Amino acid sequence: MSSLLEILHKEVVPAEGCTEPIAVAYAVSLAAELLEEDITSIRLQLSGNIIKNAMGVGIPGTGQTGLPIAAALGAVVGRSHKELEILSNLTPAELKQANELLDRGLLEVELKDTPEKLYIEARVYSPNHTATAIIAGEHTHIDFLSLDGKKITPPKSKADCGKAGQSDSGAYAGSVDRIFEFIDTVPFQDLRFLLEGARMNKAISDEGLRGNYGLQVGKKMSQQSVVNLFGNDVASRIIAATAAASDARMDGSAMPVMTTAGSGNQGIACTLPVIALAELLGKDEERLARALALSNLVTIHIKHYIGRLSPLCGSGIAGGVGANSGIIYLMGGSLAQIKHGIQNTIASLSGMICDGAKSTCALKISTSTNAAIQAATLAMNNIAPTTKDGVIFEEVEDTIRNMERLVQEGLADTDTAILNIMLSKGGMM
Structure with missing residues (x-):
């Protein structure tokens, strides 16, 4: 019986904004936080379902819609620890900085050929470094994190801390x-x-x-x-x-x-x-x-x-x-x-x-x-x-x-x- 309670705790969590673009912001933030230089470009490779679910939705606190502003905000807010609430308490200065990043044409979005329905790969570049974050399977599941090709142990998501995991298919069924x-x-x-x-x-x-x-x-x-x-x-x-x-x-x-x-x-x-x-x-x-x-x-x-x-x-x-x-x-x-x-x-x-x-x-x-x-x-x-x-x-x-x-x-x-x-x-x- 206890596993059903664990599933409730894992699967019933707060979020601010539509979870697909917010997950993109989260992935970009994870990568950007590894860099200590100005960002020179951001490259996103996304599964079709992420693009489909992020294109037409309003982004909280911005008055704007879709992937670009969500990704740009992820690069500037530096709050990946907040996961799906990453854009809470957004400031006018952060929004201005994100829009300036977009105005400079630093964002590139590509469709990823992958069988994974939920896949976000964010590569963030600075003059001397490259950081990569991959979210897959679940909106806060960090599948891969690296700086200059060197794999980094990612922080545990709140959902993974002592809760039922993705592999517990019997419990989920x-x-x-x-x-x-x-x-x-x-x-x-x-x-x-x-x-x-x-x-x-x-x-x-x-x-x-x-x-x-x-x-x-x-x-x-x-x-x-x-x-x-x-x-x-x-x-x-x-x-x-x-x-x-x-x-x-x-x-x-x-x-x-x-x-x-x-x-x-x-x-x-x-x-x-x-x-x-x-x-x-x-x-x-x-x-x-x-x-x-x-x-x-x-x-x-x-x-x-x-x-x-x-x-x-x-x-x-x-x-x-x-x-x-x-x-x-x-x-x-x-x-x-x-x-x-x-x-x-x-x-x-x-x-x-x-x-x-x-x-x-x-x-x-x-x-x-x-x-x-x-x-x-x-x-x-x-x-x-x-x-x-x-x-x-x-x-x-x-x-x-x-x-x-x-x-x-x-x-x-x-x-x-x-x-x-x-x-x-x-x-x-």
Whole structure:
């Protein structure tokens, strides 16, 4: 049982900004900090999924979008110890310095031909030295660090310190049965830390509802007017609260979010529907914490098969399934009904593709939240798809494993096609 708690601690962590460009800033910072001279150039080699997910997203505290400013900031801030919160407390002077670096044309970005979905290689040059940092597999996993070709032992990431490692595939795979038993029996005190994440994600949701971020999906859904077809019912309020957090995050809000399985949008998608429903139903902190543990672990379980970065939308599919499980738990549903809900949600969302991190992620998250609520309603009435229906199998674990098969066999070339379409617009890197 303890490994599931370790996984929660490892996979539910704070970040400021979209994790892909922030991971690029982190890699550049690791290399730049090894140099004691002025930087003369920066060369990035990135996997297609990193480019796809970093091209169109707002960078916190900058009013700018995409890879270049994230990489340049990594070179100047010197805060690699903060990992995915590296750009917190960004100063105007640092932003000015980063933009001057870009104005001098010192950054070069290339697509890396690698089977690794999450790969960042940052080479930073000074007049007499070269430093290299490689991040691979996970957003803060330092695969390689060197100065002038001499390998350096990297600092341990916070996620690696005493937590479950990437190699613990059995723990990551888990099962819905095992997850449900864990969240139902683990001491509440062990889960209390999840409430801080709830407060963090609720705060950025409130900010999204107040401000004019991105497409304003959540804000416009929450406003009552003749052009708003959504009412003030429970479902609409939950969807609006969830979408608003993504609106703010994707448009560069400097507020942190609690991520799940390497993604802030996944953290938003799997937690905010649960947070909003618990508030509307008047549930206590213990019930909320257990529901959040369930939603996060189910999301992590689905992501084990979809992949860290994927042609499928992790926020929509994994986050939506996680949210559905947490919603059913708050409604007093049984393990059997949670399994029905997972089947229903996968039947609804299994084809949602990921075309990068950007403002329209809020649209996908609003769609997945609606699907999660709809699926939960059916599940609470003991309704679920049958084996005659598409990718659904009788056992929920077989259905979940089909997501891996869909990615590996059915969508092998989808990422390449999406990236080529995005790059055809020109000027995005």
